[in-house]
Amino acid sequence: MIRNETISSILARRSFKGFKSDAIPEEVLETIIEAGKYAPTGMNRQPWHFTVVTSEEGRTLFKSEIEAIMAEAAKNGPGGPPPAQPAGIVVKPESEMRGAPVLIIVSTDKNVPTAFSDGVLAMGNMMNAAASFDVMSGWTHMVVRSLANTPDKKALWGIPEEYEICAAAFFGYGDGQPKDRGPRKEGTVTFK
Numbered sequence: 001m002i003r004n005e006t007i008s009s010i011l012a013r014r015s016f017k018g019f020k021s022d023a024i025p026e027e028v029l030e031t032i033i034e035a036g037k038y039a040p041t042g043m044n045r046q047p048w049h050f051t052v053v054t055s056e057e058g059r060t061l062f063k064s065e066i067e068a069i070m071a072e073a074a075k076n077g078p079g080g081p082p083p084a085q086p087a088g089i090v091v092k093p094e095s096e097m098r099g100a101p102v103l104i105i106v107s108t109d110k111n112v113p114t115a116f117s118d119g120v121l122a123m124g125n126m127m128n129a130a131a132s133f134d135v136m137s138g139w140t141h142m143v144v145r146s147l148a149n150t151p152d153k154k155a156l157w158g159i160p161e162e163y164e165i166c167a168a169a170f171f172g173y174g175d176g177q178p179k180d181r182g183p184r185k186e187g188t189v190t191f192k
């Protein structure tokens with residue numbers, strides 16, 4: 001594999017379940033978001049909205065919304081205990097944004113057929129751009145499913161009414177080690 005700055009950032013990106021509380025410098029965060037906006041989109045429609053949670057008010061809202069979602073989910077049966085993690089892996093509660101200073105939620109226009117792909121590509125761009133500044137990320141799945149499923153909830157997050165959340169991730173400086181992700185799977189490429 002040839003290495004250049006871009007490839008090095010892609011390879012350096014890792015998922016974390018725990019972050020240090022250190023703030024991401026404003027200019028770095030703006031650059032990360034701008035990189036998201038430069039992802040390709042079907043017919044260049046750019047059918048996305050980025051909700052960037054950084055304030056104490058936003059974090060508190062996130063915590064209460066996620067706790068309510070978890071309480072609702074618990075009614076369908078208790079979830080199992082969290083899986084044991086290898087030594088060196090720091091896991092912080094999702095409701096506390098895993099300790100990260102930033103949460104970015106990408107929502108996209110449900111009337112646009114390519115919207116889901118467009119939004120996920122934007123998130124990928126942001127994750128890789130972040131890694132170029134040593135800022136790591138962690139996908140949060142519960143949010144993607146449930147955080148904005150009514151007009152009132154969308155309004156809370158500034159999400160336009162016709163939009164749906166397609167990706168959400170925490171961003172910050174990783175705490176502890178990333179999990180060993182092993183080698184890339186073999187046999188996943190066909191050249192014709």
Ligand SMILES: Cc1cc2nc3c(=O)[nH]c(=O)nc-3n(C[C@H](O)[C@H](O)[C@H](O)COP(=O)(O)O)c2cc1C
Pocket residue numbers: 013014015016017138139140141142178181
């Ligand atoms: C669609 C998607 C869903 C994911 N869901 C979660 C999740 O719910 N919780 C979590 O901690 N990580 C989640 N991840 C992160 C993956 O576990 C991680 O990308 C994978 O283990 C590879 O590790 P790496 O990102 O460090 O290369 C998700 C990633 C993707 C792309």
